[in-house]
Amino acid sequence: MTRKAFWQAVTRFDHSKISPWMALRNALGVALPLALGAAIGDAGGGLIMSTGALNVSFSDGADPYAHRARRMLASSVCGALAVFIGALTGHLHGLAVAEAAMCAFAAGMMVAVSAPAADISTVTLIVLVIFSAQDMSPKRAAIAGLLALGGGLLQVALALALWPVRRYAPERRALAALYSELARIAAANAPATEAPPASAQMSAAQTAIQALNGDRSLEAERYLALFSQAERIRLALLSLSRLGRRVETEAPELERALTLASEILAAIGTSLDSATPAAVPVDRAAQLRELGEQLRKRDSLPILRDARWQIEALAGQLRSALDLTGHVTPAGAVEFERSEAKQPWQLRLAGTVALLRANLQLRSATFRHAVRLAVCVVAGTLVGHVFDWHRSYWLPMTIAIILKPDFTSTFSRGVLRLAGTLAGLVLATGLFHFLAPGRPVEVMLIALFAFAIRCYGPANYGVLVTALTALVVLLFAFTGSPPAAVMMARGLNTAAGGAIALAAYWLWPTWERTQISETLAEMLDAYRAYSRAVRDAYLEPGKSFAAQLDRARMPARLGRSNLEAAAARLRSEPGVPPARLTALDAILANSHRFIHSAMALEAGLVRSRAVPARDAFRVFTTHVDLTLYFLAASLRGSEIAAADLPDLREDHHALLGSGDPGVDRYALVNVETDRMTNSLNTLTVEILSWERT
Secondary structure: OOHHHHHHHHHOOOHHHOOHHHHHHHHHHHHHHHHHHHHHOOHHHHHHHHHHHHHHHOOOOOOOHHHHHHHHHHHHHHHHHHHHHHHHHOOOHHHHHHHHHHHHHHHHHHHHOOHHHHHHHHHHHHHHHHHOOOOOOHHHHHHHHHHHHHHHHHHHHHHHHHOOOOOOHHHHHHHHHHHHHHHHHHHHOOOOOOOOOOHHHHHHHHHHHHOOOOOOOHHHHHHHHHHHHHHHHHHHHHHHHHHHHHOOOOOOHHHHHHHHHHHHHHHHHHHHHHOOOOOOOOHHHHHHHHHHHHHHOOOOOHHHHHHHHHHHHHHHHHHHHHHHHHHHOHHHHHHHHHHHHHOOHHHOOOOHHHHHHHOOOOOOHHHHHHHHHHHHHHHHHHHHHHHOOOOOOHHHHHHHHHOOOOHHHHHHHHHHHHHHHHHHHHHHHHHHHHOOOOHHHHHHHHHHHHHHHHHHHHHOHHHHHHHHHHHHHHHHHHOOOOHHHHHHHHHHHHHHHHHHHHHHHHOOOOOHHHOHHHHHHHHHHHHHHHHHHHHHHHHOOOOOOHHHHHHHHHHHHHHHHHHHHHHHHHHHOOOOOHHHHHHHHHHHHHHHHHHHHHHHHHHHHHHOOOOOOOHHHHHHHHHHHHHHHHHHHHHOOOOOOHHHOOOHHHHHHHHHOOOOOOOHHHHHHHHHHHHHHHHHHHHHHHHHHHHHO
16 A cells, blocks of 8 residues: 555545534433433443443434334344343353454454444444453343443434434435436437537436445445436437437337337436336337337338337336336335345345355455454453453454454554544543533533544544544543543553554455456356356256255355455545446446346246246347356456447347247246346446446
């Protein structure tokens, strides 16, 4: 890492993460238990309850109520259990070390599931380590756990009562404006002499979508995919408009195609703007496809073949956009969750159990991080016990906070942790020296620092550590602990923990930018093997492919998990162009749509009656296999152009013309292969662009 790049990582301050209203309610949740404890003469109980509220505040957010409530309740329960178990078994040192190791390993593995899951598990590990240093009777441990749970539930109540905001509203509005503008230009048939239409809306949408960089939720990926489709739709509209002026008399179908596209795009824009299902007459997309059929019957001229191809591609893009729009509305999201819950756990796109199983091997970056974290936490715990340092639990706690899956975050957080701790101790020393605060002033200062942690901490880790260190000193002073002793112990243990974490990663540094293309290629290879297994099961309906599908499914999940983890690490490396990160997010979103369609086809094996496979299906799936092969080869440095790839849209059209669409299995295959075609065509554009960035 260059000195300039490291300095950029340390001093980075992300203003988009500042949320004063959320920070205000979180600070209120931390201060209220302290004030209550002081009022009734139980400062210790107030401290535990306040700590529970502080821990849960890190799970707060701006997403819809249902998601926020589930996440914060999970954090409350996990934190309370960590308090109870840690306080109950802390005097049994061997058991406490084993518990810390298992919890650290679990926290490391949660990186594969999601960022919120990883954050909750890390906070749980920290709470377990802290309360393992407390020697409590079973009764006191249970009371402490209930108090921590009460503090967490107070934070949940404040989060759900004081901030009725829907997440993704800015992104949805920006996309709504973009799709509405696309509808206008489709109807207006803008001349080629004008500037490219919808440029302002496209730029605004791109700026809004960049705020989702790193968000691996299904909701965020749908918005990213909608933006990718909008880019492709705009190009198709411009091509059709240009062709329409050249063949106006020979092909009046083009004008009708633009009119139908305008109606569908307007419905999508209205749906995104109002967060309601798109009101599109069911026959509009079918009519658009029929126009392509009409041109197919007389596409002897190259220009008519081009027009027909553009119409069929546009029809597929609009169907995909309609599908995505239906899932981003509240009702559509609920319906998707219901349908996902009905699937066997092996076939769920976000199946936690299957994802963790796939990562339980050394090839997994997540598994290696989990092992490294567990070993370092145990080492830190043993160092504290051997040297018998005062409040030695801060040592493994520091390791748990600093050690991350990526090189840059670990080192920048390590430096900021040490610098922020020193700054916080100096700040706390000044406060006690000049103010000599009493209980009311201490509560106010604690609330102030809690506000700073939640408002400015997410923007820069150094600010968070400075405020957190001062807050911790104040919390201990609130219960009567001498501030000087607390400051000395925190400084010593933080330095030792930071040194262990930095040394562990110094021995195994990795620059993700040099490996991300190969990681992406490996995921495509795994998807190719899985889709081939699904294809074989359809081609030989009388034969069992359960074992083959099981073997193919695990590498596919591992490939996806490794790429998501690699994307998170790449995002933290300084000097990576934003355009490259945006392209990677689009690749992930569309690759997920592809694999979800493949999984839907596998599910259809048991939900539909077996019928003979169509020859067109054999051709289509063979070309899907070739497309994935060539895209992976492109990522590995081969010179691949879009013209080298099979025409999947043409293959899909042939598939639609074969077999009885009234047969359940044929109908299912027709729908899911359409989604595959659209996702792979979009992936082709994104990956070839990615290789040029």
